[in-house]
Amino acid sequence: MDNPAATRTLSLFGHLYLVLMLIVIAGILTAALIMQYIFGELPCPLCLLQRVAMFGVCFAVILGLRQGDTARTTGLGLVISIFLLVVAVRQTLLDIYPRPGHEYIGSAVLGLHMPVWSVLIAVALIAGYALKLTIFGDSEHRPDLASYPALQRIAAAVSLYVIVLCAINLGSVVVQCGLDECHTTGYRLLEKMR
Amino acid sequence: MMTAIFATMFLALLVLWLGRRAIAIGLLAICLALSVWLFLFEIYSPDYGFRMPWLQTERTAPAAAQRG
Numbered sequence: 001m002d003n004p005a006a007t008r009t010l011s012l013f014g015h016l017y018l019v020l021m022l023i024v025i026a027g028i029l030t031a032a033l034i035m036q037y038i039f040g041e042l043p044c045p046l047c048l049l050q051r052v053a054m055f056g057v058c059f060a061v062i063l064g065l066r067q068g069d070t071a072r073t074t075g076l077g078l079v080i081s082i083f084l085l086v087v088a089v090r091q092t093l094l095d096i097y098p099r100p101g102h103e104y105i106g107s108a109v110l111g112l113h114m115p116v117w118s119v120l121i122a123v124a125l126i127a128g129y130a131l132k133l134t135i136f137g138d139s140e141h142r143p144d145l146a147s148y149p150a151l152q153r154i155a156a157a158v159s160l161y162v163i164v165l166c167a168i169n170l171g172s173v174v175v176q177c178g179l180d181e182c183h184t185t186g187y188r189l190l191e192k193m194r
Numbered sequence: 195m196m197t198a199i200f201a202t203m204f205l206a207l208l209v210l211w212l213g214r215r216a217i218a219i220g221l222l223a224i225c226l227a228l229s230v231w232l233f234l235f236e237i238y239s240p241d242y243g244f245r246m247p248w249l250q251t252e253r254t255a256p257a258a259a260q261r262g
Contacts, residue, residue: 048196052229055203059222067215163207170200177196
């Protein structure tokens with residue numbers, strides 16, 4: 001694109017798109033923590049792997065925001081989104097068939113269970129990346145995020161929030177699983193201390 | 195294993211925040227490799243793995259033969 005003003009506008013909206021993606025994923029991860037600690041729903045191993053995949057997508061977005069949004073960072077986000085989709089579909093297929101003692105993990109939110117929400121989130125992420133590529137193309141030679149100080153501050157704050165969320169999840173996993181397999185029966189370390 | 199996965203993911207995000215891109219990507223690669231390994235373990239482990247009983251993958255004897 002030869003027009004500098006148009007290039008700058010496209011770059012601004014490209015960065016804004018990534019920041020909004022990061023805010024949405026951070027919101028989903030916050031909701032997962034609220035379900036765990038307020039409603040007492042312990043995550044299963046596959047649920048935790050889905051959280052890891054969402055943090056991975058956050059990593060790809062933060063990498064794009066901090067080091068420049070390239071085809072590689074988009075590809076990384078897509079690969080991790082596909083991993084999220086595979087794990088979520090696997091869990092949905094596991095729970096779709098009623099078995100004694102193995103009901104759907106967690107309660108339904110707006111009529112859908114968590115793994116089904118994960119499938120929708122993964123599809124939305126893949127669609128989001130496809131839309132980003134279609135609208136903004138490769139933004140390798142466009143102004144970076146430092147050209148927009150206000151947006152850069154917002155991106156830094158949300159990135160820091162994602163890191164704090166990951167730290168809370170790490171602590172939670174240590175208490176729930178210790179160094180062994182994870183189970184949804186309770187917090188392993190707390191049970192040992194009793 | 196899950197603890198190791200979350201620890202490497204946390205370190206990857208933290209190192210990326212500190213600006214060490216190459217190390218961060220290396221940590222993310224380790225995290226993803228461990229995640230894929232654990233996912234496959236969950237599927238195939240005879241003790242801890244999950245099965246999908248509605249997907250019949252083994253040949254079974256006909257009902258008449260079972261009745262003898």
